[in-house]
Amino acid sequence: MREKVLVYSRFAKSLMQRIGARFELMDAAGKPPQDMFGPDQLSGIRAMITAGGTPLRGEMMDQLPSLGAIVCYGTGYDGVDLAAAAQRSIAVGHSPGANAASVAELAVTLMLAATRRLLVADNYVRSGDWAAAKPSPMMRPQAGIAGRKVGVYGMGEIGRKIAARVAAFEGEVGYFSRSRHEVPYGYFPSLAALADWCSVLVIAVRAGADTHHVVNADILAKLGQDGYLVNIARGSVIDQDALLQALTDKTIAGAGLDVYAKEPYAPDALTALPNVVLTPHIGGHTLESHVAMQDCVIANLESFFAGRPLAYPVR
């Protein structure tokens, strides 16, 4: 008999098929599980799969009295109340590093597209304005990455991969992180100092209570009017209202965003702006990244049901 696994968030078909071949999936499809399943069904659930950003608190865990493992799809686990899980002796696992290359690639894609004004340029060609030699202030040349100062906030696996890619473009890389790392980039003692120094700030920090809204109006003012902000971490790290203001009044030059305060949603004031590039939380959204993340989910579930510690526990 296959083990039962509750699917707490909405996932792509490819994941459901692959995991579903090994486990009996009880798919809540993003709805409250107690609306989808009866108490007797819920009481039999020992493991669940969730997206790391989806809120999962103690009250929910109490609906699942047999729950022993929460397996996050992806690197993040900021939605999971770790203290509540620990109190209930529930193990929490994730997919460390499995999507790092994919997320770092999207971060650099957003950085390049924003600074080279790719969307404006593509529209300039498609609209016929180029053929008509129509003047366009947005098409004025901008600074390239070569020689630019690029700040990376967070020096985990994703941050390191972003830094290595930026360095290949002959940009100068600096970083701020809770602790200094053995990396060939300049360390700044605070996010404010990093923002003061750089003209592109890439957010790659793990989200949590300590990073909530740390990118605020002050930090954006330090980034300055030639500055660009890129976020592939979590929307909660940025004060989104302050960012909207800074983009609208040209306190900064532009932004590339994959994550937002409330998902799936980007406010109208943001989607109306020409100086931003917006993607729908697709950082880890490549074929090889999905396979690697599924590998971690399967390994975590198999180790749990075999009575062993999780293969990739959150530490």
Add this chain to the structure above:
Amino acid sequence: MREKVLVYSRFAKSLMQRIGARFELMDAAGKPPQDMFGPDQLSGIRAMITAGGTPLRGEMMDQLPSLGAIVCYGTGYDGVDLAAAAQRSIAVGHSPGANAASVAELAVTLMLAATRRLLVADNYVRSGDWAAAKPSPMMRPQAGIAGRKVGVYGMGEIGRKIAARVAAFEGEVGYFSRSRHEVPYGYFPSLAALADWCSVLVIAVRAGADTHHVVNADILAKLGQDGYLVNIARGSVIDQDALLQALTDKTIAGAGLDVYAKEPYAPDALTALPNVVLTPHIGGHTLESHVAMQDCVIANLESFFAGRPLAYPVR
């Protein structure tokens, strides 16, 4: 008295101002100089500035009997009839390498934007389709660059900078070029062999009669249905009709193009496609690249008027 310099192509104000501070510019603004200036004015012209891709043949040179120097703005000089210039003892100069980092950066920007379907993703957010969870076949995950085989055609300064950037994304780089170079990438003996091997083909070859339409229907078929084409060199290298056909019937997955058969113009059949990213020949269009190219133009003109060989001659 300042020396007179004919401006043969259309250039940005910033260039005109900086060069105009040192030389007396006679601006034909992209029109035939004989329509703008009288024969006595034309006969006094000893040097001219042109965009390398603008056609400049012997008949035009004969309108300028005192012409001694053709100075190309940028790396390219494919529009200039070098044999005709040599026959008339006219020196030809350019700006070698001055825009290499900028052009390589745009090549990688186009590669990333095309393979990660950035325009589709941005539109998915802006249209509200993301918030509405609307299914979108174009948003299905694609292969990232990590582990992809990326072919670079041409291993000059721009090709080498493209290869170095792609390698930082953990892509595997191969190349084809007239001659083998001392670079850490696999060499392929023909463009066909390279296209057969890779799934992203980046065109970085110098344009000329020998490269005219070498990227044809056969090469595109070898690139295959997961394949992407990127061109930042010259439109003439690609058979544009064959490319349109390949993009429309999904012989290849997509393309990122900065250059076209006829500029400034991209055909309607191309601008209607969702699987392309189009920029208006802005490869060298960064602040630092413009300054570096202007430096080369000034150095070429100053050496010419001082009676010395050009500082940056075409070899």
